Amino acid sequence: MEAIASISRPPPPYLPNVAKRARHDGSASGALGLPWTAPARASNAAARVSVHKPAGARPRPAPTLSEAEDRARRELPVWAGRTELLRELELNDSLIVMAETGSGKTTQIPQFLHEAGFSARGAIAITQPRRVAAITIATRVAREMGCALGTRVGYSVRFDDTTERGVTKLKYITDGMLVREAIADPLLLAYAAVLLDEVHERSVQTDLLCAIVKRAQAERRRALERARRGCGAGGGDGGGVAHGGGAGASPPSPPLKVVVMSATLEMATFSAFFGGAPCVHVRGRSHPVTCFYAAAPLDDYVEAAVTATLQVHCEEAGLRLDAGRDELPARAGDGADGDILVFLTGAEEIEAAAQLLNARARRLPAGCPKLLPCPMYAALSPAAQLRALEPAPRGVRKAILATTIAETSLTVPGVRYVIDSGLTKSRRFHAGKGVDTLQVVPISKAAARQRAGRAGRERAGKCFRLYTEHTFFNELEASAPAEIARANLAAVVLSLKALGVTDVTAFEFVQSPPRAALLAALEHLLVLGALDAKTGALTPTGSLMARMPLEPSYARALLAARAHDCVGPMLTLTAVMSVEGALFVRGGSGGAAGAGEVGARADGAAHDGGGGIAAAHSAADAARARFASQYGDVLTRVHAMGAAHAAGYNADWCRAHGLSKRTLASAERVRRQLCGLWARLVGPLAGAEREAAVLSEDERRGVRRALTAGFFARAAVRQPNGRYVALASREEVAVHPSSVLFSRKAPCVLFQELVLTTKRYIRELTVIDEAWLAELAPDFFDDDERA
DNA sequence: GAGCACTGC
Structure with a gap:
């Protein structure tokens, strides 16, 4: 070590x-x-490699790398620690690797494990926080290993899975995808090893995965122990142990090897979390940077x-x-x-x-x-x-x-x-x-x-x-601070429940989130009907919600559409509301994103007048006005999406109507994914395939009621003085000026967003009937009245 | 009458 x-x-x-x-x-600086202030000398010791070269044979070069490329690969700092890494992993189930930028950890360590035979009884998963990273690194490694992407090396990200079970040995996968997989397979039986990369970023998903793999490790070890004891008790001699042999039971899966990879010095936190796992430090390869203050x-x-x-x-x-x-x-x-x-x-x-x-x-x-x-x-x-x-x-x-x-x-x-x-x-x-x-x-x-x-x-x-x-x-x-310490935990708690965690307040996180946030999340899920009020267990509805790639409130609203005969329109609504990026952009000179076009002008002479972002905003307002619905901003988006769908998402049409083709395209992808999921989880889509460009009045009423079932906690009512009060918090809020309802106030609205700037603004409004609140969320509003 | 860091399922 x-x-x-x-x-x-x-x-x-x-x-x-x-x-x-x-x-x-000197004094030259002037105005x-x-x-x-500068340091006495540039200091970046990280430029040196401090690990020794291990002896021992190395595998043959991959055929598709040039000789120079292959040499460069073997000179990556992490190669110097190859033997040590493998030996530590033979001896321990968990290993913490702190490797600096440029060390080659993400591309090389998975190959070390594969070549050493760790992938014989299951794949090796390498998690990445970002899609592009998973895709580009997998592509690179496939080339290094001389195989086609999607064979021995592949990646799995949302909307794009190139892996094949049993064939793919190195699987680069986004954090979120592995969390999803764990919900279906909590012991991660498809994997012999999981490498968690970039854990120092401390995203909710990597924190969660640390806990998931630790649990899977412990349970798989227990299963192995049981199998070993069972065989021993079953009598017979040594041979029986090797072959397992419980009554029809499949051979237990091998212990799950876990490698936690980080680029900062926070190793102690993770080492302690994994029961004192050994830490390995690999130098990186970067150049000195002098800092001035x-x-x-x-x-x-x-x-x-x-x-x-x-x-x-x-x-x-x-x-x-x-x-x-x-x-x-x-x-x-x-x-x-x-x-x-x-x-x-x-x-x-x-x-x-x-x-x-x-x-x-x-x-x-x-x-x-x-x-x-x-x-x-x-x-x-x-x-x-x-x-x-x-x-x-x-x-x-x-x-x-x-x-x-x-x-x-x-x-x-x-x-x-x-x-x-x-x-x-x-x-x-x-x-x-x-x-x-x-x-x-x-x-x-x-x-x-x-x-x-x-x-x-x-x-x-x-x-x-x-x-x-x-x-x-x-x-x-x-x-x-880790994201989990400052995030809304409703989705996290729903995932944990789906993973079979009964008491989330006792769950062993890498870092425990604030108790208040956990309790708020539990209460939110309770009023959404995802949890049973007596047992705290997932309800059938909650179980479906956990399987949807949506915020819990949207998942709930979508499921509520069944009762309101508007599943098709709600699929469109949840899709268009759950994609990021601006939908309404400035029309005219043509671009996927309005703000993007503004930025792109920076190299030209066009950066003269006040224009810029403000102009893009008002142009977006104009685009929004084209599709305005009397029922608010959410229905306005649904109208825009429906119209774009009818126009085949034609680029010229989008431009002429001030809509972002890029955002629409991702909304359409989400919609298709949700349709597929719905068919598998809930049932065939009766008539929902009809891509309703124009909603009937009944459907408009239906989606507003379904939305109420998910977002009742974000309702605001107009006071006699014309101002709004949010029902849950009793605080005064103001309609954001970008809303289509800014100058046409309705008695009762739902809002998707509350932003604190110069005022407490509510955005993305939907007009509802106040009576629906008590009808669709009686528990929530009964409590509220008593309070 | 104002203004949306960055990921991810």
């Missing part, structure tokens, strides 16, 4: 040992320049980010920002070599920064290379995202203005400088009020290191932090 884990606690990369205050280039706190970080970008752009090109034409530097610097990645918090702010950058870039000193701002956030169309990833033209430096999307979800090549605002947007669930909020909060130290590391992917880089060194060391948390 020691050989590999020669350093079980490596020095954190990027951190200076000595903080030296170093003003950049534009920001003063920085703001010398004093900054009040406007968008402004500061723009200033810092220009400063880095000029100074790294060998120019001083205030240098005049006569003072061109003797040393030419690096020209426009190396792009700048700027971390901001949201789309609106990024568009504002892009405009500011464009305006100020015009006033750069003569001889300064061009600077090209490139917005990057999830709402951008894929085409616009790709444009930001393309190499800049010669002599031009890109400034990629990104959200946290560039932290882990995608890698921007060519980045040499990172500017870090130190902030991110974070969603939090407030159990007491049952509302979600989205707030700008400081990032963690781990996230700050992750961001800085983005400058050192290809060569040595620099990171400029728009906060002080004191803030970094004394104010930032070591790591962000």
